[in-house]
Amino acid sequence: MFDYLIVGAGFAGSVLAERLANGSDKKVLICDKRPHIAGNAFDYYNDEGILIHKYGPHIFHTNSKDVFDYLGKFTEWREYQHRVLANVDGMQVPMPINLDTINKLYGLNLTAFEVEDFFKKVAEPCENIRTSEDVVVSKVGRELYEKFFKNYTRKQWGLDPSELDASVTSRVPTRTNRDDRYFTDVYQAMPKHGYTRMFEKMLDHPNIKIMLNTDYREIMHEIPYRDMIYTGPVDSFFNYEYGKLPYRSLEFRHETHDTEQFQNAPVVNYPNDQPYTRITEFKYLTGQEHKKTSIVYEYPQAEGDPYYPIPRRENAEIYAKYKALADARKDVHFVGRLATYKYYNMDQIVAQALTEYGKIVGMKRKEATLYKAPTEKMTLPMRVLSKVNANGKMAATNAG
Numbered sequence: 001m002f003d004y005l006i007v008g009a010g011f012a013g014s015v016l017a018e019r020l021a022n023g024s025d026k027k028v029l030i031c032d033k034r035p036h037i038a039g040n041a042f043d044y045y046n047d048e049g050i051l052i053h054k055y056g057p058h059i060f061h062t063n064s065k066d067v068f069d070y071l072g073k074f075t076e077w078r079e080y081q082h083r084v085l086a087n088v089d090g091m092q093v094p095m096p097i098n099l100d101t102i103n104k105l106y107g108l109n110l111t112a113f114e115v116e117d118f119f120k121k122v123a124e125p126c127e128n129i130r131t132s133e134d135v136v137v138s139k140v141g142r143e144l145y146e147k148f149f150k151n152y153t154r155k156q157w158g159l160d161p162s163e164l165d166a167s168v169t170s171r172v173p174t175r176t177n178r179d180d181r182y183f184t185d186v187y188q189a190m191p192k193h194g195y196t197r198m199f200e201k202m203l204d205h206p207n208i209k210i211m212l213n214t215d216y217r218e219i220m221h222e223i224p225y226r227d228m229i230y231t232g233p234v235d236s237f238f239n240y241e242y243g244k245l246p247y248r249s250l251e252f253r254h255e256t257h258d259t260e261q262f263q264n265a266p267v268v269n270y271p272n273d274q275p276y277t278r279i280t281e282f283k284y285l286t287g288q289e290h291k292k293t294s295i296v297y298e299y300p301q302a303e304g305d306p307y308y309p310i311p312r313r314e315n316a317e318i319y320a321k322y323k324a325l326a327d328a329r330k331d332v333h334f335v336g337r338l339a340t341y342k343y344y345n346m347d348q349i350v351a352q353a354l355t356e357y358g359k360i361v362g363m364k365r366k367e368a369t370l371y372k373a374p375t376e377k378m379t380l381p382m383r384v385l386s387k388v389n390a391n392g393k394m395a396a397t398n399a400g
């Protein structure tokens, strides 16, 4: 009898498996329909011996010390600051847009103060910022919007930015200085030996059993368990009762080249002229030295694995109905970005899973991260043992 059946061995499922087994001595069966653990963060050494991310580049960044420290129990970190160039007007310029982007693009020599004025002049004020187009045009004007955002967003989402929630483009800042880091979080690092190795350590516990290549529906009636933790798509769990929740998918084209370096940055975005959105060169991310190099192209598409929930009001309304069904299921915990239909970064999913574990054991997230319940096996015999050890007979001390 398992205490928990966990569906999905990505961040959400694996963190909960680790906490329930290590923290609460629960017996856990974790299954995944894919042939590997680590969910979308799965990485592996390809035939040439280069560490690559199967489902596109995964860069770890967070402002949460708790999350960073928690994962640090399962991996050493390699410091890494992510940088992106955008291929625009035949040049490669820093993205997010910063002082150097503007100077290079327009052949100018502006200072930080002057570029602020530049943005003020080109920006088109918008009283009610509602869509992804509003966000950008109100900050940097229509020309830069068209060069950097319009077509990229159309390609990425299959929708015009004017049809997407403001949240999509608000993720990308605009800078008046020369900071060309893609993220500004306090903690930016990559697991030194890769994500999969980190997951292996997380799941390495005698109470955790793993079943790969297994859809939970194949086993849920065969294997006894008490509660379920579900990290798959919420609409699929409820047999699409309210229809399919729309997702954007991607096709990844991996290539290895017989050269040490392929491009001038870890990621180069192609907003306008190519069918792919970006090219990532993995050695920048992993720090691996190798005489060849591996890259991946990303082609957005409508069909395929569900990667990005599409943030639009009508989709949020469908999700709200599924959420009501999910909330009514006291025997199932819905965790992770497919089960809660929202784009979350890895650190946010780790935080969400730790919070869920906190709820299960009745603690705040921070305490739950470190929690280890005293087991019956430990408390009782240890007390008795220490009493005997103290004076050879029965002592009053309690080492419990």
Ligand SMILES: Cc1cc2nc3c(=O)[nH]c(=O)nc-3n(C[C@H](O)[C@H](O)[C@H](O)COP(=O)(O)OP(=O)(O)OC[C@H]3O[C@@H](n4cnc5c(N)ncnc54)[C@H](O)[C@@H]3O)c2cc1C
Pocket (backbone or CB within 6 Å): 007, 008, 009, 010, 011, 012, 013, 031, 032, 033, 034, 038, 039, 040, 041, 055, 056, 057, 058, 059, 060, 061, 214, 215, 216, 217, 231, 232, 233, 250, 307, 308, 335, 336, 337, 338, 344, 345, 346, 347, 349
């Ligand atoms: C292209 C891309 C790039 C990204 N880059 C970054 C990044 O740079 N930084 C960052 O912080 N985040 C990034 N993310 C987000 C990151 O992937 C997620 O935050 C994280 O993977 C979410 O973890 P999860 O456990 O919720 O979901 P997942 O990793 O998707 O895990 C869910 C698992 O459930 C399994 N499953 C689903 N249905 C079933 C079923 N019926 N039976 C059994 N198993 C099932 C799936 O196979 C999957 O393995 C990126 C995402 C994508 C798609």
